[in-house]
Amino acid sequence: MNKKTISIMDTTLRDGEQTPGVALTPDEKLEIAKKLDGLKVDMIEAGSAIVSAGEREGIKKITRENLQSEILSYVRTLKSDIDSALECDVDAVHLVFPSSDLHIEKRLEKSKEEIKEMAIETARYALDHGLTVELSAEDATRAEKEFLKETFQAGIEEGVQRVCICDTVGMMMPEQIYELFSEFSNVIDVPLAAHCHDDFGVGVANSLAAIRAGGSEVHATINGLGERAGNAALEEIALAISEFYKNFKTNLDLDELYEVAKLVENYSGIPISPSKAVIGDNAFAHEAGIHTHGVLAEATTYEPVSPEKVGQRRRLIFGKHTGKHAIENELERKGLEASEKQIDEIFKRIKELGDKGKLVTDAEWSAIIDDVMGRGLEELVELEELTVTSGDAVTPTASVKVKYKDRTFIEAGVGVGPVDAAISAVRKVVAGISNIKLQEYHVDAISGGTDAMVDVVVKLTDGKRIINSRGSNEDIIKASVQAMLNGVNRLLWDKKLSEKEKEEDNG
Incomplete structure (x- = not known):
């Protein structure tokens, strides 16, 4: 049986970056794009070139890498947007036009005919400059179908290579998406894409319904990032296609999903819920x-x-x-x-x-x-001194003195607060002892009262193992430092025991 290949456009770097509080640097965008390319996504929407000089710098860094994935810029129905995209040397543009009466009449105060003409004129301009064009209808699930068909058809006659129906604010359920895509896939002769948001928690289900009804491309983001409730999550769509839809396939290397997800989590600053499907820490716990x-x-x-x-x-x-x-x-x-x-x-x-x-x-x-079992843990790393200075007119600073074997390590750190400063100092000490790194930090529990007992849990890794460790104290700074050192001692002790057992086996 010949399987239909479903193309994946990743929009983490554009729609995902529109998540409130997320702002990626050009270098961070580049690193994510390289990981997405390794994941073998078909298309990467690298940003919107018209937004800023920094945005263009980020897109240019990506296009200079000559990645296998097609690189796109989001553009509006304006020639100036196309010019900015051309400046970045992208392969294609994601040309978006408003399609519902709500957007056309209330937001833009224009007529449908004006919007259609702007879309086609901009598409023609992009095509004339050698760009691949994906013509995308914003808020299409609340638009008049005949207007959508007319605009898409005019674009196809002009030469656009793909068209996309956007459920911009998640206004359809899966059975409605199925009906809509069934109707349009019978009259559209170019690849038809779905761009689904998760406002009602069915972004992934809607994307899969669109595929089943004749769609051949989906837009998605890593970790489901995006405005409001986010976009359809790429990792969930990819695994669902692999496991449940044997008539379809993607080009993705699924075993890269978790690594990409963690990179995006790190750079975006948006934590992955432990119970998140596919890539949450509890997904296989x-x-x-x-x-x-x-x-x-x-x-x-x-x-x-x-x-x-x-x-x-x-x-x-x-x-x-x-x-x-x-x-x-x-x-x-x-x-x-x-x-x-x-x-x-x-x-x-x-x-x-x-x-x-x-x-x-x-x-x-x-x-x-x-x-x-009588294998008492030896405290290999011992805290001897901890000093913290903080105040309204003073930059929070911490210094730690730690003994390891026959050596003494003294380091200082600064931070946004005393806890951050203390952790910074301890991280410097640990870096001098081993390759152990802090991955996560959180306050796990706090008891009531003025003498509250604080529990701090950290996640540490030595590159081979990842462990959680706890520190408890009435002082959150001491609890944080203790959590770090408990974990470091655990990893170093386990390594020492393992090496000793190997020697005994070889001896």
């Missing part, structure tokens, strides 16, 4: 005893696809719902042989932490094992 038992016996019992398919990994979480099978499996994975009595004790301690409402971090889980 299991805590409940029944689930962990099932997934260890046969992965497909509680995993619809292999985590490796999207570049993810399975995680067994330890907490109040943990069963003994998960504990036994993790001990086996670590190469440890525990007695039934020891397993019972580990099980008991994890349950006790869980019943207190605590997240059992990786460092705490390992500490429990070490304590029960």
Whole structure:
């Protein structure tokens, strides 16, 4: 069976950047574009060249890379927009015209005929300058169908290569999108694209409905970024096509999805929800005893696809719902042989932490094992001094003195606040000791009262492992530093144990 290839236009760098609070630098845009190219998206909407000099710089950086993906600029029905796009040496333009009466009459105070003429004239200008043109109808799901057909057909006769129906504010449900695309795919002779927003939580479902009804291209963003509730999420569309629609395929390398998602999270500053489909940290995480038992016996019992398919990994979480099978499996994975009595004790301690409402971090889980099995954690990195200076007229500054082996490390850091300054100083110390890096930081819980106990949880990585670690103290600065050092000690100790066991095996 010949599968129909569905083209993917990624608009993370344009529509995704319109997420409130997101502003990407030219270099950040370039790095994301290179990752998208590695993901093998067909088209990258790199921005809107008319917006600013910085925007044009970012687009130019991308076009100079000679990526395999087609590079587009978003443009309005203005020749000046086309000129700005040409300046950036893009391959194509995403030419958007308003199509609903609401936009044409209320926002622009023009007639349909004027809008149509502007769209076609601008398309002709772009085509005459050698650009590929995708003619896109803004707010098409609230537009008069005959006007859409007439404008699309006029554009096709002029030579535009693709057309797009935009559900700009998510005003249709999947069955309505299916009907609309079924009707238009029968009268449109060029590739028909869908641009769906997630205002009602059906952006991905609408994109899939459009494909089933004859569409051959979808617009999407990494992590579902975008204005208001965001755009259709690329990773969800891609995996759904792969798993459920055997008549269709994409050119994407799915195992690159997680890495691209984390890069976009890092640069955008918009955290991925742990429960986010496909690329959330909990997408392939299991805590409940029944689930962990099932997934260890046969992965497909509680995993619809292999985590490796999207570049993810399975995680067994330890907490109040943990069963003994998960504990036994993790001990086996670590190469440890525990007695039934020891397993019972580990099980008991994890349950006790869980019943207190605590997240059992990786460092705490390992500490429990070490304590029960007599493998006491040696404090390889020891905090000797912590000094913090802060005030209205003073830049928050922190200095730390840390002992590691027979060496003493002293570093200072500044930040937007005392906690940030302290973390900055500790990161400098850690950088001098190993390649361990801080990935995430958050305050996990705060008790009530003026002497509130603060729990800080950090996520650290040494490039091979990612672990969570906790620090608890009445002082959030001390809790933050302790969380960092607990995690560093955990990673260094595990590495030391592993090297020692290898030596014993070889000896």
